[in-house]
Amino acid sequence: MAVHMAVKLDLVDALSAADGHTLTADELAVKVVKAEDKAESAALISCILRFLMSFDVVSCSTKKGPGSAVLWRYSLAPRCWWFTMNNGEGSLGPVAVFDVDEPTALGGTPAYNYFRKNPRLSTLFDQAMAHQSLLVIRKLLEHPKVFDSIEVIVDVGGGTGATLALIRGRYKHIKGINMDLAHVISEAPSLKELFYGVVHVAGEMFGSVPSGDAVLMKWMLHMQSDEECMMILKNCHKALPDNGR
Ligand SMILES: C[S@@+](CC[C@H](N)C(=O)[O-])C[C@H]1O[C@@H](n2cnc3c(N)ncnc32)[C@H](O)[C@@H]1O
Incomplete structure (x- = not known):
């Protein structure tokens, strides 16, 4: 607090x-x-x-x-x-703000249903995710092997696209598909801005996942039951070629 x-x-x-x-x-x-x-x-x-x-x-x-x-x-x-906001290098500050505001506001409603109806909390959450992603993904970018031979990467539940924008910033040959719920995608920066090379797709991971060479899921499965995880992972598997990752 x-x-x-x-x-x-x-x-x-x-x-x-x-x-x-x-x-x-x-x-x-x-x-x-x-x-x-x-x-x-x-x-x-x-x-x-x-x-x-x-x-x-x-x-x-x-x-x-x-x-x-x-x-x-x-x-x-x-x-x-x-x-601190660290000149855009990533921060846990917005997560600290969100973690206290969120349980008070939810009152038992499943989080993502609640966000749909509450743009203020939805934006706060998306910002919190984007800032903590900067911290984590910047470390991942130091390992080029991870991105070897990937042409299209799909970020399932990628929020407003901060993770893919960072990946694209370093590995410009990779095309990014950022998939999230429609109300989150509607808040994503337009393609004309920083996010050139990232295509936003509104979707539902329990239905289907866009095709690519690799699927990225960060902070996604911890909040699902075993059955839901199976459903999501099967959809990811369908979206990948035989040598997909
Ligand atoms: C904990 S956040 C993680 C965001 C991002 N992957 C990151 O690490 O910064 C979970 C994300 O999953 C999205 N999400 C939740 N349910 C979803 C669904 N059924 N289909 C697609 N995305 C969903 C949320 O809107 C949110 O952006």
Whole structure:
């Protein structure tokens, strides 16, 4: 919850932008809070940061302030890197925001049915997935053998296409087919933008999967029953040639 608040209130990115300099809770309140009562906000910010300090997510040093006051000055601890936006290198920050908002909102409704009716949560989820994908896929790209002799790769449940855009950015000969539910694809960036070379397909993995040389599924099967996994994997198998992967 404290990480969630620190990301949601932009405290993490404000500390990151300070570029190694320390900031007090008052200075942070001026940067991130729009409300009039910055003193009250600074007290809350201070609670959040002291809690995070006890888990080494932020660092803190103290200095003597005016009179007998002690000034607590905060900066990012190394592990906080995972929650900053990192100039587009990937982040777990949006996942931390989503993980707290989501169970409150779902109230027992299966997640993807709920997202269909709630564009705000759907967008939050798609962004969370895209940012964490950057972290994982950038590592995968360091292994060219994985992509050897693939001409068409199908990302089943690929969200708004961030994974395939990264793969295409490095391996330009590969054509990407990004398949996801219609309401997710409707949010995907248009082909004219960054995603040149990625074709978006609205579909249902329990029905069929587009054909390609390789099928990619990331963070897809953990949420399905054994029977559902079998159904999806059979559809993937049908979509592949004999030497497919
Ligand atoms: C946990 S996310 C993973 C997204 C992406 N693969 C990643 O790792 O960033 C699951 C994805 O599966 C999609 N999905 C869920 N049910 C689906 C279905 N029946 N057919 C196709 N896609 C589905 C969701 O819309 C969502 O984008």
